[in-house]
Amino acid sequence: MVDMTAGADAFASGLFTRFDRTFIVCEPTVRAVGVYRQYLEYAADYKVAVSVVGNKVADTVDETFLRGQVGADLLACVGVSGHVRAAEQGHPGPISGLEPANGAVLDAMCSIVDTTPRDWARFTRQAVQFHLRNAVAWTEEDGDA
Known part of the structure; x- marks a missing residue:
């Protein structure tokens, strides 16, 4: 699992192609x-x-909004978490202290990753593609010096 930068910055390298599934926390x-x-637009050819995981979803209005915007990509929603807030305030606790509904979201994420097919040939092809693209870009930059 990797926490990548949001938005277009994730596409500066081929890192975004190296995962079985990407969760966009929204x-x-x-x-x-x-x-x-924006992420979907840039990733469309790859x-x-x-999957989208709703974050800080306070009520059904928030969930309905997300579902209306992202449709079937919405996997689950995490509510406001006292457990996470305590950790952010310097008082981390064991994961078992996470609220059951929020723990169920983590379980859903693990489940969908476990059922996502791995396409090793695509991973390799895309790694080569990005490596070559970056190598060409670097040689062009060196030629400007």
């Missing part, structure tokens, strides 16, 4: 949905498996 806001859409 708060129920127009801005967050915009980042999701067959990247994407």
Whole structure:
């Protein structure tokens, strides 16, 4: 599992192609949905498996908003978590202390990763593609010096 930068920065290298599934953590806001859409646009040609996990979803209004914006890509929603807040305030506890509903989201994420097919040939092909693209770009930059 890797926590990548949001938005277009993830596409500066081929790293985004190296995972079985990408989870886009998306708060129920127009801005967050915009980042999701930008990610899908950039990833469209690479067959990247994407799921959205709603974050800081306070109620059914938030969940309905996300579902209306991202549709079937919405896997699950994490609510506001006292357990996570305590950790962010310097008081981390064991994962078993996570609220059951939020723990169920982690279980759903693990389950979908376990059922996502691995396409090793695609992974290799895309790694080579990005390596060659970056190598050419570096030689062009060196030629400008």
